[in-house]
Amino acid sequence: xxxxxxxxxxxxxxxxxxxxxxxxxxxxxxxxxxxxxxxxxxxxxxxxxxxxxxxxxxxxxxxxxxxxxxxxxxxxxxxxxxxxxxxxxxxxxxxxxxxxxxxxxxxxxxxxxxxxxxxxxxxxxxxxxxxxxxxxxxxxxxxxxxxxxxxxxxxxxxxxxxxxxxxxxxxxxxxxxxxxxxxxxxxxxxxxxxxxxxxxxxxxxxxxxxxxxxxxxxxxxxxxxxxxxxxxxxxxxxxxxxxxxxxxxxxxxxxxxxxxxxxxxxxxxxxxxxxxxxxxxxxxxxxxxxxxxxxxxxxxxxxxxxxxxxxxxxxxxxxxxxxxxxxxxxxxxxxxxxxxxxxxxxxxxxxxxxxxxxxxxxxxxxxxxxxxxxxxxxxxxxxxxxxxxxxxxxxxxxxxxxxxxxxxxxxxxxxxxxxxxxxxxxxxxxxxxxxxxxxxxxxxxxxx
Numbered sequence: 181x182x183x184x185x186x187x188x189x190x191x192x193x194x195x196x197x198x199x200x201x202x203x204x205x206x207x208x209x210x211x212x213x214x215x216x217x218x219x220x221x222x223x224x225x226x227x228x229x230x231x232x233x234x235x236x237x238x239x240x241x242x243x244x245x246x247x248x249x250x251x252x253x254x255x256x257x258x259x260x261x262x263x264x265x266x267x268x269x270x271x272x273x274x275x276x277x278x279x280x281x282x283x284x285x286x287x288x289x290x291x292x293x294x295x296x297x298x299x300x301x302x303x304x305x306x307x308x309x310x311x312x313x314x315x316x317x318x319x320x321x322x323x324x325x326x327x328x329x330x331x332x333x334x335x336x337x338x339x340x341x342x343x344x345x346x347x348x349x350x351x352x353x354x355x356x357x358x359x360x361x362x363x364x365x366x367x368x369x370x371x372x373x374x375x376x377x378x379x380x381x382x383x384x385x386x387x388x389x390x391x392x393x394x395x396x397x398x399x400x401x402x403x404x405x406x407x408x409x410x411x412x413x414x415x416x417x418x419x420x421x422x423x424x425x426x427x428x429x430x431x432x433x434x435x436x437x438x439x440x441x442x443x444x445x446x447x448x449x450x451x452x453x454x455x456x457x458x459x460x461x462x463x464x465x466x467x468x469x470x471x472x473x474x475x476x477x478x479x480x481x482x483x484x485x486x487x488x489x490x491x492x493x494x495x496x497x498x499x500x501x502x503x504x505x506x507x508x509x510x511x512x513x514x515x516x517x518x519x520x521x522x523x524x525x526x527x528x529x530x531x532x533x534x535x536x537x538x539x540x541x542x543x544x545x546x547x548x549x550x551x552x553x554x555x556x557x558x559x560x561x562x563x564x565x566x567x568x569x570x571x572x573x574x575x576x577x578x579x580x581x582x583x584x585x586x587x588x589x590x591x592x593x594x595x596x597x598x599x600x601x602x603x604x605x606x607x608x609x610x611x612x613x614x615x616x617x618x619x620x621x622x623x624x625x626x627x628x
Contacts, residue, residue, distance in 0.1 A: 182298045184216050190228040191221035193256065195248050198235025200419055201385045202265060204336035205290070206233045207328030209264075212294055227256045229297075234265035234275075236355055238521035242267055246278065253280030260304055262297060264290045266355035269314055276312035286314025287341075287356050291322040320357025323395075327370035333381065333572040333582075333603045334417075335374045339367055339403060340386030344394070345422075347449075348460050348527040349492055349520065356387055359394040364406050375412030380603060381570055382407075383417045390425025401430050408439050414605060415570065415585070420445045420487075424463040426471045435478035442482035443587045444475055449489045451506030452499035458531055459492065465506055476511050483558070483587040484512045488547060491540030492520040493531035500543050508550060513558045513587075515551035517544050559588055559613065559620055566609050566626055573602040581619060584610075589619040596622060 192213055196206040209231055210220065221227040230252040234245040245267045253261055262283045263275050269286040276284045283300045285293060300311055326338040342357040343350075371382060384407075386392070392400040407416060416439050423446055434440040446468070450456050453464045475482050488507065490500065507515065519540040522529065535543075562584070569590045571582035580592040580601060591614045592601070611623030 182216075182294060183302065186298065186301055187213070188217040190218045191225060192218050192229040192231065193221045193227040193252065193259075194231050194233070195252060196233045197241060197244055197248060198233075198237065198266065199385075200336055200383065201326075201338060201341075201387065202233050202235060204326045204328050204338055204385055205265075205324060206231070207336075208324065208326040209233070209290075209293055211328065216294060227259050229262070229301075230256050230259045231262045231264070234263060234267035236266040236270050236351055236523075238518070239523070240521065242271075245275075249275070249278050249281060253278075260297075260301055261308070262293070264293070266352070268312075269320075269355045270351060272312040272314040276310045280308050282309040282311065284312035284314070286312075286320070288315045288320045288322050289313045291324040317354050317357055321360070323360055323362055325362060325366070325370065327374055327382075329374075329377075329379065333570060335379045335382045336385050337367065337370060337374070337382050338386060339384050340389045340392045343388040344391065345388065345462065346460065346527075348458065348531070349489070349523065351523045351526060352387060354525070359388055359391045361386075361392050361395045363396050364398050364403050367403065368406050368410060371407055371410045371413055375410060378603065379413065380605060381415035381417070382413055383419055385419045388422060388425075389419065390421045400425070401427060401433065404430065404433060404437075404440060408437055414439060416440045417443050417587075418445070420447060422447060422462070423468045423471050428474060431471075431474050431478055441585045441587070442479040443485075443585070444482060445485040445487070446471065447487035448507075449487060450492065450495065450499070451488070451503030452495070455492060455495050455499050455503070458494040458528075460527070469506075469510060472510050472512060481562075481586045483514070485514045485516060485587075486512050487516045487518065489518050489520050490543040490547060491535035491537075493528045493535075494533050495520075495535055496533060504546060504550065507547070512554060514555045515547055517547045517551065519544050556613075556617060562588060562610050563612060563620065564610065564623075566607055568605050568607050569622075570603070570605050571601045573599075590622060591619040592622045596625070 194206050194210055196203050232248050235241040261281045264285040268275050268284050272284050272286055300309055329335045340361040342359045343353045344359045346353050390400055392403055567584040569582040569584055571580050574580040577594055579594050580597040582590050607626040609623040611621040614621050
């Protein structure tokens with residue numbers, strides 16, 4: 181039984197670390213609390229409830245989570261502090277003992293956040309409760325639906341959670357459990373609700389979304405086709421797809437679709453087949469290259485982002501050079517570069533060769549320079565062309581930004597910006613780079 185009167189008029193603050201999926205879930209938590217009568221605290225206000233949604237992809241992420249918790253406790257004395265997310269799942273008891281923390285919810289329990297909060301909130305006194313609730317990986321079964329916008333123009337629709345891959349360097353399956361998903365019908369309904377609220381673009385998020393269908397015996401391509409039929413939504417983006425799960429039929433379908441954008445994000449992790457084997461990845465560089473080339477063959481203007489890890493255990497210098505050369509040879513657009521971080525309990529700790537931190541930074545710097553080179557070259561191809569851009573709200577007097585179908589960031593000068601352009605698809609002519617080369621300027625708006 182939930183006593184909603186205990187929540188009425190309370191003010192809450194939220195802090196999110198990590199991936200888009202976490203941001204989407206935090207937004208959903210905020211809506212759940214709002215439905216109970218909880219208001220969002222202003223930046224300088226003290227909150228009655230603080231929720232921190234954590235990440236644990238690296239040791240740096242763990243450290244940032246602890247810093248965020250300490251800051252929330254310090255700035256909101258007496259507030260009820262809830263911690264959830266991946267770090268909360270992996271280190272539930274440890275997190276619960278942090279000064280000021282009242283409630284820690286693991287990956288299975290966060291779906292029932294309001295009930296847990298209600299039960300604990302009523303018993304809160306001047307001291308922290310230090311309660312924690314979590315289950316083992318095999319028992320993480322719940323799915324927390326999420327289709328939320330937060331403060332952004334785009335909606336983020338959670339279509340899948342968990343992962344069955346257990347790569348040697350990764351803790352995500354332990355933190356989020358095995359792959360699971362809701363039905364296509366329920367996701368279509370959420371997309372229809374987003375359209376009814378005025379949403380025009382939806383990003384499909386999850387942990388391993390190409391594995392969609394484990395629970396319901398449907399397929400990711402079936403989901404794509406169903407969402408393509410939703411009236412009102414004009415754009416979809418697929419957040420990330422494992423190379424071995426990018427079906428050729430999916431590429432072909434997206435190339436014909438008016439709604440699924442020519443924009444792919446594909447985790448590579450290493451361009452060395454020897455390192456991919458050490459990581460227990462389920463593909464080799466040949467398959468990865470084939471998928472990239474098929475996308476570019478079908479959609480020559482496609483933006484392709486790639487995740488790549490440097491300095492993993494076993495990555496000798498010759499392996500890194502092979503990775504660099506491989507990425508340099510591919511028509512990819514942008515690299516998301518991550519230095520390897522040792523994670524307790526992972527199989528990677530059994531691999532003997534260790535790369536020192538200085539060398540990791542050197543390798544990361546080289547790949548980031550390659551990424552900048554590729555992104556600049558990709559953007560430059562479209563200078564002078566007309567493209568549709570979905571603009572996002574900006575503070576008065578500031579430049580507006582938005583993205584083309586193929587994910588080129590576009591900047592509209594303050595003198596040209598209008599409030600009514602927010603969440604509007606507009607055709608523009610692309611001009612030169614902005615001052616820091618992070619976007620192309622709008623040369624002029626093309627009258628329809």
